[in-house]
Amino acid sequence: MASMRDIKRRRDSIQSTEQITKAMKLVSTVKLQKSKSKAEASKPYFNLMYQTISSILGKSENLDHKYLRPGTSTKKAVVAITSNRGLAGGYNNNIVKLINSELSAGDTIVYAIGRKGRDGLQRKGYEIKADYSEVINGPLYRDAADLTLELLDGFARGEIGEIYLAYTSFKNTVTHIPKLIKLLPVEIEAGGQTEGKAHALMTYEPEEEEVLDSIVPKYMSSLIYGALLEAVASENGARMTAMDNATSNAEEMIEALSLQYNRARQGAITQELTEIVAGANAIS
Numbered sequence: 001m002a003s004m005r006d007i008k009r010r011r012d013s014i015q016s017t018e019q020i021t022k023a024m025k026l027v028s029t030v031k032l033q034k035s036k037s038k039a040e041a042s043k044p045y046f047n048l049m050y051q052t053i054s055s056i057l058g059k060s061e062n063l064d065h066k067y068l069r070p071g072t073s074t075k076k077a078v079v080a081i082t083s084n085r086g087l088a089g090g091y092n093n094n095i096v097k098l099i100n101s102e103l104s105a106g107d108t109i110v111y112a113i114g115r116k117g118r119d120g121l122q123r124k125g126y127e128i129k130a131d132y133s134e135v136i137n138g139p140l141y142r143d144a145a146d147l148t149l150e151l152l153d154g155f156a157r158g159e160i161g162e163i164y165l166a167y168t169s170f171k172n173t174v175t176h177i178p179k180l181i182k183l184l185p186v187e188i189e190a191g192g193q194t195e196g197k198a199h200a201l202m203t204y205e206p207e208e209e210e211v212l213d214s215i216v217p218k219y220m221s222s223l224i225y226g227a228l229l230e231a232v233a234s235e236n237g238a239r240m241t242a243m244d245n246a247t248s249n250a251e252e253m254i255e256a257l258s259l260q261y262n263r264a265r266q267g268a269i270t271q272e273l274t275e276i277v278a279g280a281n282a283i284s
Contacts, residue, residue: 004264011257018250024087025243032173032236039170039226039233046226053219057186063208067216068185071161076108077129077151078180079224081167081231082117084133089245091168091238092116094178099166100124102180109160111147113228139232144225148217155184163220167227168234174241176234183220 002010057063078099082092095117099108105125112118113132122128130150135143154160163184169177204211 002260002264004261004268007257007261007264011254011261014250014253014257018247018254021243021246021250025240025247028236028240028243032233032240035229035233035236036170036173039229042226042229046222049219049222053186053215056215060204060208063212065209065212066156067212070185071155072158073161074107075160076103076162076164077111077154077160078103078108078164078166079111079113079147079151079183079227080117080121081136081165081227082112082114082120083231083235084115084136085239086116087242088235088239089242091176091235092120095166095168096120096124098178098180099126103164111151114231136228136232136235139225139228141221141225144228145217145221147224148221151183151220152217165224165227167231168238170230170233170237173237176238181223183223184216186216186219 057068080095080099082095086092092114099110099121105127109127109129110118110121111130111132112121112128114136115133118128118131118133132143132147135147151160151163155163162182164180165183166178166180169179171177
C-alpha cells in the first residue's frame, strides 16, 4: 500500500493538472464562441456557392474544360486541415485516419495546414508538398485564395491530376465530422431534370471557357476558406470537450485519492494508539 506521503504527492500533482485543464477549458470556450459565430455566419455563402456551381454545370451540355476533366498526372493533392496544437481528443488523428483510408501515400502529395496533421501524415509516408500551418492561427480569405492559385498552377502544369480537401465539419459543440471532398476536377451533377420538369440550358456570356476560368478558382477558394473556419470551430469544440472530460476525470481521481489518504491516516492513528496502549500495558 502506498504511503501517506506518496498519496498526498500524487493528489497534489493531479490538483495542479486539474487547474490547468480548467483554465484550458475556459480559454477554449471563449475561442469556440468566436470561431462558431464566424463559421455559422459564413456557411450560407459557401453552401450557396457550391449549389450555384453545381446548378451551372448541371444545366450545361457537352462542356469540355480543363477544370472538368482529370489532369494528365496520376498524382493526387490533398489539402489537410488540422491544428498546430494537441490536447483536442481525436480531432487531428481523425483527419489523418480519413486521408490514409481514402488515399494512398504512394500517389498523394499533401498541402498541410496544421502541424499535427503534417507530422502524422509524414510519419505514414506522405510527401509534404507545402506547409501552411500558420494559416490556421487566423484564417483569412486571402490565404485560401493564395493556396488555390498554387494548387491550380500545379494542376495546369500537369503535376497533379486531382485535388482533394480534408477538414473537420462543425455540426455543433460536441459533434465534428471529418470530411474528404474533391475540389478538382469539378464533378457535374445531373440538373437537367427535376420532378419531371425540364430546365433551360445554361447560356454563357462571355464564352464558357472565360466564365469557368473565373468562377472555378473563386469556388475553390470559397470552399477552402469555409473549411478553415469550420475546422477552427471544430478544434476549439474538441479541445473544450477534451479538457472538460480531463477535469472530470481529475476530480474523480482526487476524490478517490482523498478517500485513500484519509483511510491511510486513520490506519496510522489507529496503529499509533494500539502501540501506545500495548506499551502502557507492558509497563504496568
